[in-house]
Amino acid sequence: xxxxxxxxxxxxxxxxxxxxxxxxxxxxxxxxxxxxxxxxxxxxxxxxxxxxxxxxxxxxxxxxxxxxxxxxxxxxxxxxxxxxxxxxxxxxxxxxxxxxxxxxxxxxxxxxxxxxxxxxxxxxxxxxxxxxxxxxxxxxxxxxxxxxxxxxxxxxxxxxxxxxxxxxxxxxxxxxxxxxxxxxxxxxxxxxxxxxxxxxxxxxxxxxxxxxxxxxxxxxxxxxxxxxxxxxxxxxxxxxxxxxxxxxxxxxxxxxxxxxxxxxxxxxxxxxxxxxxxxxxxxxxxxxxxxxxxxxxxxxxxxxxxxxxxxxxxxxxxxxxxxxxxxxxxxxxxxxxxxxxxxxxxxxxxxxxxxxxxxxxxxxxxxxxxxxxxxxxxxxxxxxxxxxxxxxxxxxxxxxxxxxxxxxxxxxxxxxxxxxxxxxxxxxxxxxxxxxxxxxxxxxxxxxxxxxxxxxxxxxxxxxx
Amino acid sequence: xxxxxxxxxxxxxxxxxxxxxxxxxxxxxxxxxxxxxxxxxxxxxxxxxxxxxxxxxxxxxxxxxxxxxxxxxxxxxxxxxxxxxxxxxxxxxxxxxxxxxxxxxxxxxxxxxxxxxxxxxxxxxxxxxxxxxxxxxxxxxxxxxxxxxxxxxxxxxxxxxxxxxxxxxxxxxxxxxxxxxxxxxxxxxxxxxxxxxxxxxxxxxxxxxxxxxxxxxxxxxxxxxxxxxxxxxxxxxxxxxxxxxxxxxxxxxxxxxxxxxxxxxxxxxxx
Numbered sequence: 001x002x003x004x005x006x007x008x009x010x011x012x013x014x015x016x017x018x019x020x021x022x023x024x025x026x027x028x029x030x031x032x033x034x035x036x037x038x039x040x041x042x043x044x045x046x047x048x049x050x051x052x053x054x055x056x057x058x059x060x061x062x063x064x065x066x067x068x069x070x071x072x073x074x075x076x077x078x079x080x081x082x083x084x085x086x087x088x089x090x091x092x093x094x095x096x097x098x099x100x101x102x103x104x105x106x107x108x109x110x111x112x113x114x115x116x117x118x119x120x121x122x123x124x125x126x127x128x129x130x131x132x133x134x135x136x137x138x139x140x141x142x143x144x145x146x147x148x149x150x151x152x153x154x155x156x157x158x159x160x161x162x163x164x165x166x167x168x169x170x171x172x173x174x175x176x177x178x179x180x181x182x183x184x185x186x187x188x189x190x191x192x193x194x195x196x197x198x199x200x201x202x203x204x205x206x207x208x209x210x211x212x213x214x215x216x217x218x219x220x221x222x223x224x225x226x227x228x229x230x231x232x233x234x235x236x237x238x239x240x241x242x243x244x245x246x247x248x249x250x251x252x253x254x255x256x257x258x259x260x261x262x263x264x265x266x267x268x269x270x271x272x273x274x275x276x277x278x279x280x281x282x283x284x285x286x287x288x289x290x291x292x293x294x295x296x297x298x299x300x301x302x303x304x305x306x307x308x309x310x311x312x313x314x315x316x317x318x319x320x321x322x323x324x325x326x327x328x329x330x331x332x333x334x335x336x337x338x339x340x341x342x343x344x345x346x347x348x349x350x351x352x353x354x355x356x357x358x359x360x361x362x363x364x365x366x367x368x369x370x371x372x373x374x375x376x377x378x379x380x381x382x383x384x385x386x387x388x389x390x391x392x393x394x395x396x397x398x399x400x401x402x403x404x405x406x407x408x409x410x411x412x413x414x415x416x417x418x419x420x421x422x423x424x425x426x427x428x429x430x431x432x433x434x435x436x437x438x439x440x441x442x443x444x445x446x447x448x449x450x451x452x453x454x455x456x457x458x459x460x461x462x463x464x465x
Numbered sequence: 466x467x468x469x470x471x472x473x474x475x476x477x478x479x480x481x482x483x484x485x486x487x488x489x490x491x492x493x494x495x496x497x498x499x500x501x502x503x504x505x506x507x508x509x510x511x512x513x514x515x516x517x518x519x520x521x522x523x524x525x526x527x528x529x530x531x532x533x534x535x536x537x538x539x540x541x542x543x544x545x546x547x548x549x550x551x552x553x554x555x556x557x558x559x560x561x562x563x564x565x566x567x568x569x570x571x572x573x574x575x576x577x578x579x580x581x582x583x584x585x586x587x588x589x590x591x592x593x594x595x596x597x598x599x600x601x602x603x604x605x606x607x608x609x610x611x612x613x614x615x616x617x618x619x620x621x622x623x624x625x626x627x628x629x630x631x632x633x634x635x636x637x638x639x640x641x642x643x644x645x646x647x648x649x650x651x652x653x654x655x656x657x658x659x660x661x662x663x664x665x666x667x668x669x670x671x672x673x674x675x676x677x678x679x680x681x682x683x684x685x686x687x688x689x690x691x692x693x694x695x696x697x698x699x700x701x702x703x704x705x706x707x708x709x710x711x712x713x714x715x716x717x718x719x720x721x722x723x724x725x726x727x728x729x730x731x732x733x734x735x736x
Contacts, residue, residue: 248543335580339642342536343593344570344649353592354582 032440039437042430043196045181045189048108048120049079050163051094052101059092060108060163061120064426069095080426082110082118086166090117091426106183107139111160112176114206117427123178124159124167139180145172200434205389205414214435216390220306220408221442223394224381225371227310227404228317233367235314236321243322244329245351257326264319272380275312280304280384300405304385306394307404312384313377317370324369328362329355361457368450372443378412386413388421411439482511482700482713489514489653489683490535495549497527497534499542504530506707507549512653512700517675517684519698519715521691523730527707528687532655535685536574537565554652570597573646574655578662579638581630581645586622589630589641593649608648615681616644617674636667640674647678654678656686660693672697691731695719703727 050060061081068075076095084090111119126138133141145156156172179192199213206212243260247253284301292300301307332355340350356363378386387407394406415435418428490512497505505527512518520528530539537558539545551558558568570593581589590609594600600608609626613619618640622633630641639659646654656675660668675684675697688694694701695715702712703726711718711727722728 333580335576335578336582338538338541338574338576339580339582340592341541342538342569342574342576343596343646344566345592345596346566349596358583 035433035437035440038430038433040197040434042434043193043200045110045179045184045192045196047104047182048110050103050105050108051079051099053094054098054100058163059094061092062110064091066096073097078426080118080120082120083116083162085116086162086168087164090424104182107180108163108182109178109180111170111178113170114174114176117424119160119168119170121160121162121168124161126172127157127159129155142172142178146175146178201438214411214414214438216393217409217411217414217435218438218442219393219395220386220390221375221411224306224310224313224408224410225374227306228313228374229367229371231310232314232317232321232370233363236318236366236370237325237363239318240322240325240329241351241356244326245347245355260319260322264323267379268316268377269379269383271312271316272383274315275308275380275384276304279308279311284308303405304383304407305405306385306408309381309385309408312380313374316377316380317373320370320373321363321366324366325359325363328359328366331362332358361454364457365450365454368446368453372446372450375446376412376439376443378410378416381410381413386410388413388417411435411442415439483513487513489554490685491550491552492531492535493550493552495531495534495547495551497530497539497545497547500544501546504707505534505547508704508707508709510702510709510712512683512685514683515679515681516699517679517686517697518700518702519686519688519694520702520704521688521694521730522704522710524689525706526704528702528704529657531704532574532657532685532687535653536569536572536655538574540565566596570649571651572653572655573649573651575639575642575646575657575659577658579635579642581633581638581641583629583631585627586630586633586641587626590645590648592645597649612644612648613641615647615678616640617670617677618644634667636663636670639663639667639671643671643674643678647681651682653683653685656684658687658689661689668693691719691733703730705730 046062048060049063050058052058059079059081061079064078064080066075066077074095074097076093079092079094080090081087081092082090105122107122109119109121109123113119123138123142125132125134126141127133128141128145141156142158145153150173153172153175158170158172158175160168160170162168181189181192184192201213201218202215203213204216205214239260243253243257247256280303284299284303284305288296288300288302336354336358337350340354341347345353385407387409390407390409392403392406394403394408395401396403415432418435419425419432488511492508492510492512495505495508496503508531520531522528533539534547535551535553535558539547553568553572556563558572582592584592587609590612591605594605594608610619610623613622618637621637622641630638633641639662643654643659659675660671663671672693675686678684679699686694686698698715700713701715701718703710703718703722705726711722711724713723718727719731722731
């Protein structure tokens with residue numbers, strides 16, 4: 001150990017410390033950069049290649065990535081070719097050496113469809129109420145028709161041709177979007193990218209979660225987190241007040257405090273098991289027997305749902321709120337409490353008028369940290385109410401509007417499901433990155449809100465009231 | 466008259482300080498212990514109405530403890546036990562029919578470090594009022610102006626009543642705390658080293674304020690500063706190790722102390 005001692009004395013340790021900070025920052029930066037490029041790059045309207053192979057075969061699609069061949073004689077490229085309804089495979093590896101000719105035809109289109117995934121090929125003609133358009137007229141008709149609502153698009157019949165020469169008839173009603181990425185200039189591409197991102201954020205998933213957007217998952221995550229906060233805030237704050245202000249500060253209180261702090265370290269799946277056993281089967285099962293026996297044997301509350309998931313996560317995040325609030329309460333000078341009491345305030349008046357307003361920043365921080373934790377939690381949710389695809393939103397126009405018994409979608413679980421349970425993993429990878437990016441952003445925004453809010457409240461105390 | 470006499474522990478000779486009808490606070494054989502450890506032993510003294518009475522003594526002699534006992538602030542601490550009586554205008558402050566919140570309204574307290582609440586200046590002064598009966602805003606505004614004027618702070622803050630109290634200087638904060646206490650119109654004001662955290666000019670302002678407030682209420686001052694006690698108080702009690710050593714008119718105690726212990730302390734000849 002003498003070399004270490006010498007190194008310490010020679011001033012190496014600042015470099016060691018700085019080095020660990022730099023490595024941590026680099027890893028964080030790399031993580032964010034990966035998510036950003038892969039997640040946001042997915043929505044960019046990439047150019048479409050049409051290639052003719054040496055054997056005369058034609059392949060058209062989006063070049064996804066290149067890899068060296070196993071025998072090191074060159075590399076091969078992966079193309080997304082779409083058209084799953086016509087030729088079964090959507091993906092095609094092509095060795096670079098076998099390409100005879102490669103072009104980017106301006107009229108090569110990509111259709112986003114409700115069924116069978118994307119179509120890549122050419123537009124032959126459009127029939128509108130018996131009238132037939134071809135060439136540029138057809139393209140114009142399609143562009144105009146895309147602005148119409150789906151119901152009115154049923155009159156439009158597209159005749160499409162694959163690069164291999166097959167023809168296909170498709171109603172425009174089943175098409176979500178048509179674009180010719182090779183003919184687009186930068187501004188159009190940017191606009192298309194923006195609208196793709198917006199659709200990802202605002203629409204529901206399609207094709208077994210391998211396409212479409214994540215709006216129900218965002219909504220489910222937010223609603224679950226709100227219900228959780230409504231439950232956890234009063235409990236956590238009251239518990240912290242009891243522990244810090246009311247309870248006799250003896251060994252028992254210290255023991256309880258240590259226990260609460262250690263609860264924060266219990267693996268989250270354990271909370272999931274508890275939630276399943278106590279909330280879902282125990283309380284939910286009893287509720288079903290007492291109030292919903294006409295619906296049995298199909299469970300109402302006796303299965304996972306929004307309420308049980310929120311309760312489980314409230315339990316999970318309770319220590320965070322208690323610890324943060326307690327720290328806030330402990331920071332308040334005794335002089336403030338005595339000042340209030342000396343003016344004739346009862347203990348309750350002292351708490352509500354002086355102590356709690358002063359502890360507000362700490363409480364808010366605790367709640368938002370709890371929210372950030374809950375938003376990213378997946379394991380316990382899988383046991384107590386998250387769904388791969390929820391048929392109905394947990395909040396809608398139907399009485400009683402908030403349906404606490406319904407299953408819901410969650411970003412974290414959606415991520416897991418898209419990555420491992422999709423039928424087309426290649427197509428899911430960019431969506432996984434995009435969803436992960438969204439999840440990181442949501443948690444980041446929540447944490448930032450906590451910091452800014454606390455900062456704001458602290459400054460407010462010093463200046464304006 | 467027993468009520469107007471003080472029994473000196475050293476020579477056991479009763480000394481008449483003031484007529485019984487002028488007595489505001491009576492402390493009668495009052496003892497107090499923290500977790501069994503004695504802090505005050507059988508203290509007996511009377512505090513005259515509309516006068517400034519100073520408690521002096523070395524650190525840990527129990528003068529702050531006694532002051533806090535008058536406000537029953539020790540109620541917050543479970544490990545404190547006491548015996549003997551403290552009576553305010555003839556009412557035992559520990560009696561069952563004495564509400565502690567009412568006692569604390571009648572006996573205000575100002576602490577060593579200024580402790581304004583994290584609210585506006587206006588809300589700080591209104592704090593005690595809002596705990597009492599509901600007042601119309603006009604009336605409340607009047608009381609607040611009166612309290613701030615009494616605390617010699619009105620002219621300095623009248624244009625920024627709704628700014629944070631934490632922006633005020635230390636001396637202003639301490640006068641704000643005094644105003645906050647005055648607003649509920651107490652009979653007694655307890656001051657626990659009110660100027661020890663302040664600069665000399667702020668200290669002078671506080672001392673002047675203490676002298677002026679005499680006409681309105683009874684003041685009890687705890688201080689480490691001999692000159693301050695000599696400057697502002699009418700009566701001085703010297704405490705040592707939880708016992709009352711000497712009590713009398715300030716002039717007497719400072720110029721002609723009866724006991725050697727008192728003289729040693731006042732002249733600074735004490736370790």
